Amino acid sequence: MFNGDPVYASYYDVGKTKSIGTDDGDFEKVLLLQHQTKTPWLSHRPHRRHPHLRHPLWFYQIRGSELTKLEKRMKQILDEINCQMEGSSSGADFDQEVAEIRASVVNEVNELGETALYTAAERGHIDVVKELLKYSNTETLTKKNRSMFDPLHIAACQGHHAIVQVLLDHDPGLIKTIGPSNATPLITSASRGHSAVVNELLSKDCSLLEISRSNGKNALHLAARQGHVDIVKALLDKDPQLARRTDKKGQTALHMAVKGVNSEVVKLLLEADAAIVMLPDKFGNTALHIATRKKRAEIVSDLLRLPDTNVNALNRDHKTALDIAEDLPLSEESSEIRECLCRYGAVRANELNQPRDELRKTVTQIKKDVHIQLEQTKRTNKNVHGIAKELRKLHREGINNATNSVTVVAVLFATVAFAAIFTVPGGDDDNGMAVVVSSASFKIFFIFNAIALFTSLAVVVVQITLVRGETKAERRVVVVINKLMWLASVCTSVAFMASSYIVVGRKHEWAAILVTVVGGVIMAGVLGTMTYYVVKSKRTRSMRKREKHARSGSNSWHHSEFSDSDIDRIYAL
Template sequence: MSPPTGTSPLYFGGLVVFVLDSKSTWVGPAASHSQGSTIKHEKETRAVPTSPSTSSPSSLLPRRSHPHQATRLFFKSQPCLLAAKPSTGSSVLACRGRGAAAMSLEIERAASFLADLEMGSVLAAEPSPAGSAPALVLSSSMDKKKKKYVKQVTGRHNDTELHLAARRGDLPAVRRILGDVVAQVAGMTSEVTELEAVTAEMVSAVVNETNEFGETALITAAEKGHLSVVAELLQYSDKENISRKNRSGFDAFHVAVKEGHRDIVLLLLSHDPTLGKTFGPSNVTPLISAAARGHTEVIKQLLAQNFSMVEVAKRNGKNALHFAARLGHVEAVKALLDKDPQLARRTDVKGQTALHMAAKGTNHDVIKALVDSDPAIVMLPDKNGNTALHVATRKKRAEIVNLLLLLPDTHVNALTRDHRTAYDIAEELPLSEESAYIKECLSRYGALRAKELNQPRDELRKTVTEIKKHVHTQLEQTRKTNKNVYGIAKELRKLHREGINNATNSVTVVAVLFATVAFAAIFTVPGGSEDDGIAVAVHATAFRVFFIFNAIALFTSLAVVVVQITLVRRETKSERRVVEVINKLMWLASVCTTVAFLTSTYIVLGRRLQWAAILVTLIGGVIMAGVLGSMTYFVVKSKRIRKIRKREKSSKRSGSVSWHHTTDFSDSDFNPIYAI
């Protein structure tokens, strides 16, 4: 069977393809093949004879005037050609195997193939010749509302044509590629509103297409420093697309900062000022990246945009100054210190300052810039006790060691935590010209080994520091103690006042009982009374004594009750005095009641049982005398002890005096309350 005539052929890898309509497609080998091939189309298989062809490599794909649109792809791991015919909805997928004779053909409708494309059946394609096909091929499926696109891959890293144009800085090519997308969308859509939406979607998809490194065309252009291409791509990018990161974790802004493209940095910041606050891997900021590369102009621009980022450090604690100092970028160091001189004292997780990092490098000017900013940082140790001199000695930076020794704040015999001086470290270095020169410099400035070192001044300083620390601890403890004592004293005052109130209330009850007994004794006199109410023993001496002492007990008890009812107590000292008065009155009432009781025994018992009255008198007298004598002894002794203590305290002007003043109470508040 001969190939059809009157149709437009498509050439691809030794195949010639004729698309007749939606149901008929003819495929045959080119002139270099002598054998026919087969056509597989639904249930029909036909043999096709060889057809001559005079195509050249440049004619493998149709021109723009060709009625078919085609692109080259990999389908099921085979290089293929997809051709779509919008007028009929038919499509051709022509594929070839690895050998020239291994040829196959799969024919599907455009919608079916594009459905496979969405499911991931179509993989990356091999590069196509320049100018061979548009970057994006559109196709209409049976559902007219769904617009599909197929990416044409051209680079070995899955770069699109747009990636390659952006890498070259070819602005006309970038505009042509984006213009082709707009033109193809316009040919597929008739409605204006739908056209705008689809165009924006398709252009955004093309601009934000990534290669195998996760890089968009914007990231590629920013890396290469093509300002005009970046400006063109930004017209089709929103904030989300601008901040898209590659697989290394860097966005276009971060890439431009690392490469030092100041104009691109300014352009990106004008579109999104928050880009300066973004973070890359390990919490790295754009400022840190610029400092590590030594891009001074970019550093100044970032600091002018957002000064607070100068304090942000990586996860290891190193900030922008650490990296600039370590890599010897003196201008970057000066730019950072001009903004924040205190940055020189910032430490990383190891306790190292920027001077420690500079001591590991070879740039003397960085050392000078850091020391000029803050001379005291020369003696700042890291967590292992290493100063910059120790670090420079360990790294065998002979000239930096010599420079540090010239500084007046350098302590040549400073000890590390493992008790080693810089000279000890120099002796442990392998024998070389640098190590010998370092030891010579250290010896010239009085460096000693740790075991030979006599440091009375350091020991004195350490002792003074320990004393200060101890005194501070004692003062703090005293303050806390005074605070606790004040709280305890307050609670004791409360308890003491409650105790006094309870005591006075009890005394009042006892006084009322005494008054009741004394009052009742007048009307029930001992010995009885005559019919006219006169006491039988009215003329006896014992009765007269009974009457007098009973009256004293009655009126004394009533006086106590009157005092308790009348007086209002507010202070502890006043309460103490009231209790002293009441106690004296109650002692008097008790003595009088005792005497009245003893005399009444003589009246009641008479002369017949006089011995019993005498016995009762002896018992009562001994008990009362013993109680009164004991109480008198303890009261006198207590007063004498208090006088001695007051005399001793008045002769001292120490913490005990201040303790009395700070606690705001005295011993007199808690003196035992006795009455004579």
């Protein structure tokens, strides 16, 4: 079998290594020794003439031409294993040991990770596949080689229709197998042009059409690119909407078909859905752009005959098909394409008066203007907030100055009132009692002087204990304090008028009356004017509040924290 050269099988036996030179007739002994020594694997030394070969005996036979002899040998080996084991085992133990030996032999892999079943499926040896399937388990059927192909996938790839049928009949679940780059057997067989395998897979499971490769390309993409007419027709018959599916680059099957040279595939796709002729990829290229770039003159002519084709469509680079054709190197095909495009009214991109471009410019200008307006509004709001901040600062400083001034005035009032009680007008007698204590003028003086004293002291106490920082609260306190200072001023004025009657006496009563009239007019005028502004300020604020609730809040900046009413309120304290 191997040109007279023996193959050496080794096994481990009680710490010793034994070698048996075997030829075609001794392979049974290798299997028997493997069983008797409980060796979990069967390995062969390299062939003496071909040291690079490390395949088990199965692979030499399968890759050779002696298929019939291998089938007989396989049956003979397995039968002799059964006969020689009958004396040593029985029942369940016997069946288990036989199954282990068969699995060990059938699942043996070479340096590429290929099982005997994989090699038989790849070579198209259907009888060997059928024989191996009798002793194969799920692991054998689904084991992948280093290229991520399993037996069904490699059979579909090689176009072995009969083997694909046998494998699917044995285990229909194998149809869901996935190979490299997420490729299914349908995708692989479609790209290779194996129409019989494609039809077989579609008859078993049409859902395979929904599965795409990792780059988004499906079976129709690859079949169209390679120009396999029968496969494209079969796929479109199953699902006409497949023509609209796009890959990750946004390309349809038509984009792939125009890259090839088979115009029949292009016609089949357009018959399924003529509207796909204007579908762009993610770069804006239609099928016409790509066919022009690939110099497919016949396909360009077929595309231009369609009523849906826009010969002057622009891609993302703002180029028409004519622009692309003029960029091509001078050749017979490029010249023919340019002539064909010109016959159908193709022009360059710079010669187009595109309403879409005008609309784009208008929209761009509007966006620019809106952006400028937003920036200006943003700056205006920033300025308004800055002004409001400055006004708030000035307001706080004004309140602080007002409170400080009120404190000083209150201290002065308290000092004057306190001193007046010890320097009574008219003098004291020897007992320290006022001489005019029984007169009405003195009583009026005493009462109003006391009111002015205690009011001023109250203002001083409030100003000393007031915590600074809250502008609104400080403003309210200042309003109350101002009213108290009004009271202190009035009481001091009345006390002074009463004391004038005591000092001047009855002889110059007119002078006292004059002082009373002048003081009364001045105080009444000042207090009346201040009262008028206070009432007016309150009325204005109430009116603006009603207007604010009545109007919409579109001009919200008019109702900021610092409005005109706030400023009026400052002057109406």
